[in-house]
Amino acid sequence: MKTHTFTSECFRLYKERVEHWLHKFGLTEWSVEVQQMQIGSGINAQVQYNHVKRHAIFRLTENTEGDYGLTTDPDRLALHEVLHLLVASLVETTAARQSAYDDLVVAEEHAFINRVMRVL
Numbered sequence: 634m635k636t637h638t639f640t641s642e643c644f645r646l647y648k649e650r651v652e653h654w655l656h657k658f659g660l661t662e663w664s665v666e667v668q669q670m671q672i673g674s675g676i677n678a679q680v681q682y683n684h685v686k687r688h689a690i691f692r693l694t695e696n697t698e699g700d701y702g703l704t705t706d707p708d709r710l711a712l713h714e715v716l717h718l719l720v721a722s723l724v725e726t727t728a729a730r731q732s733a734y735d736d737l738v739v740a741e742e743h744a745f746i747n748r749v750m751r752v753l
Contacts, residue, residue, distance in 0.1 A: 635698065635699065636697070636698050637697050637698075638695065639669065639694060639705070641669075643693065644669040644707075647667070647669075647691075647707035648693075650708045650712070651665070651714065652667075654711055654715035657751070658748045660715070660718060660719065662687055663682075663689050663718065664687060664688045666689070666690045667691045667693075668690060669693045670694070670695065671695045674697075674698060674699075675698065676697065677705060678694065678713065678714050679714065680692070680717050680718055682721055684725045691714050693710065719745065719749070723738070723741040726741045
């Protein structure tokens with residue numbers, strides 16, 4: 634098993650890139666915390682959010698083990714976690730409405746597409 638340690642410099646870059654991607658995708662309505670703490674085995678980063686309160690906590694782990702292709706690049710990890718937040722409204726609304734064709738789901742789908750188009 635390979636072991637990787639995320640340094641304070643990695644955390645600084647992760648936090649910077651989380652903020653960059655949030656801004657780039659226009660997710661400025663979210664209240665966000667960025668932390669570094671030991672998360673768990675095989676997990677390099679994660680985001681936990683409350684969709685209703687629009688609050689999210691992004692975490693970068695301290696140490697990880699694994700040799701199954703997980704990235705250790707703070708920028709790629711930040712982008713991955715921000716993308717979870719990007720689809721949060723669409724996922725939550727679809728689950729609540731239980732239909733991909735409900736008017737609110739379609740509106741969230743278009744909001745998602747418009748945010749992605751800002752970056753592409």
